[in-house]
Amino acid sequence: KAGVTQTPRYLIKTRGQQVTLSCSPISGHRSVSWYQQTPGQGLQFLFEYFSETQRNKGNFPGRFSGRQFSNSRSEMNVSTLELGDSALYLCASSLGFEGSEAFFGQGTRLTVV
Amino acid sequence: AQSVTQPDIHITVSEGASLELRCNYSYGATPYLFWYVQSPGQGLQLLLKYFSGDTLVQGIKGFEAEFKRSQSSFNLRKPSVHWSDAAEYFCAVGTSYDKVIFGPGTSLSVIP
Numbered sequence: 001k002a003g004v005t006q007t008p009r010y011l012i013k014t015r016g017q018q019v020t021l022s023c024s025p026i027s028g029h030r031s032v033s034w035y036q037q038t039p040g041q042g043l044q045f046l047f048e049y050f051s052e053t054q055r056n057k058g059n060f061p062g063r064f065s066g067r068q069f070s071n072s073r074s075e076m077n078v079s080t081l082e083l084g085d086s087a088l089y090l091c092a093s094s095l096g097f098e099g100s101e102a103f104f105g106q107g108t109r110l111t112v113v
Numbered sequence: 114a115q116s117v118t119q120p121d122i123h124i125t126v127s128e129g130a131s132l133e134l135r136c137n138y139s140y141g142a143t144p145y146l147f148w149y150v151q152s153p154g155q156g157l158q159l160l161l162k163y164f165s166g167d168t169l170v171q172g173i174k175g176f177e178a179e180f181k182r183s184q185s186s187f188n189l190r191k192p193s194v195h196w197s198d199a200a201e202y203f204c205a206v207g208t209s210y211d212k213v214i215f216g217p218g219t220s221l222s223v224i225p
Contacts, residue, residue: 043215056212090156102213104156
């Protein structure tokens with residue numbers, strides 16, 4: 001079966017702009033989680049959606065938001081971009097049950113200049 | 114609060130040597146524990162996971178990990194390392210509703 005697909009793979013944006021990243025989960029998976037990966041902070045949990053509802057949220061400012069559609073595809077939006085938002089953004093999908101295995105996409109590399 | 118520590122930022126081993134990557138966690142309940150591997154420019158791949166039962170868990174690519182509740186540890190081991198094992202390794206603890214907390218990672222280099 002097809003894996004988790006993230007688009008685009010690479011993005012370059014300027015400070016102050018906004019950006020939308022997309023994640024298509026594995027067919028049948030209802031949970032989508034987003035992570036930010038940077039050399040300094042490592043992998044940090046952003047939020048998790050299950051059946052179109054945000055079920056968990058990490059400690060990120062309100063500039064980071066997301067949503068999930070009825071087909072389980074998810075988007076993440078970052079508004080008013082800052083240089084520090086440059087990172088690899090990873091999406092993971094799972095069945096959504098407690099402790100279920102998360103399958104990761106290859107990520108979107110966002111560079112803010 | 115839940116947390117995961119990986120004491121070793123970077124480890125270098127010779128090909129064919131044994132490997133042990135350390136992981137300690139802090140979590141109030143019985144955790145779900147994972148080890149993931151990340152190759153450069155790639156996403157994360159699950160190596161193995163512990164939910165309950167046998168504390169010695171076998172994973173893919175010849176890896177295994179042992180859960181020790183008394184030490185709050187979940188160390189990853191491999192008896193003989195291959196050059197292709199060079200990557201970043203992440204230990205993680207899963208809490209309710211699929212929220213996974215990752216450790217800072219250990220970078221593994223393999224000397225031919």
